[in-house]
């Protein structure tokens with residue numbers, strides 16, 4: 001059962017507001033993308049890693065992989081306008097023998113090997129799984145500044161990556177989304193929309209997505225704490 005990881009790294013990092021795209025900023029001395037790739041490469045269940053990067057960054061990413069001796073990299077392919085497009089281009093480029101695909105954000109470098117392994121195992125057992133954590137805040141739905149409702153927190157989870165799927169399930173969800181105009185900020189939502197069940201795997205609150213400048217400070221602190 002071969003598993004390929006698709007690492008999406010083709011975003012612009014607009015909310016970070018730095019000149020350098022956030023996936024290339026250093027986290028404890030190495031680029032965030034490299035930190036993410038190193039963890040995935042250490043996962044026994046992952047056979048290959050495909051990187052999706054912006055067209056203009058393809059040579060730079062190739063150089064990063066070489067310089068940091070990242071293992072298991074199969075291909076580096078250009079991404080698209082939205083995250084969903086980048087994942088689709090990745091799916092189209094996976095190795096023909098791939099049976100399971102784990103999609104992961106380059107911007108989540110704090111994921112652990114155990115978390116990745118747990119999600120892939122879930123995909124193998126149940127077809128589709130995502131990491132996530134129960135929300136800690138009370139969540140309200142707001143329209144034009146007016147609170148409309150307070151959602152039942154016991155049912156709400158914040159969703160992380162990786163998200164892992166049987167290859168055919170992910171392919172069908174993306175194909176149908178493209179044909180019927182479906183849009184999702186994650187892959188699990190496309191798979192749900194296509195009618196497949198998705199299992200939630202509880203992960204860690206540390207698996208943050210580096211999105212705004214304070215996330216980088218938090219990530220540095222967590223990284224240092226792990227080093228002991």
Ligand SMILES: Nc1ccn([C@@H]2O[C@H](COP(=O)(O)OP(=O)(O)OP(=O)(O)O)[C@@H](O)[C@H]2O)c(=O)n1
Pocket residue numbers: 008009010011012013014015016023052079080081082083084086087104105106107108209210211
């Ligand atoms: N067209 C896109 C958009 C996003 N991503 C990737 O998807 C992950 C999650 O996206 P996000 O954190 O929102 O990154 P950006 O889109 O870069 O951020 P922003 O919305 O602030 O521009 C990131 O690893 C990002 O590089 C991608 O591969 N292709």
Ligand SMILES: C[C@](O)(CO)[C@H](O)COP(=O)(O)O
Pocket residue numbers: 083105158159160161185186187209211
């Ligand atoms: C996939 C994701 O990281 C799950 O939380 C998230 O949906 C990405 O969203 P973004 O708008 O691209 O940051």
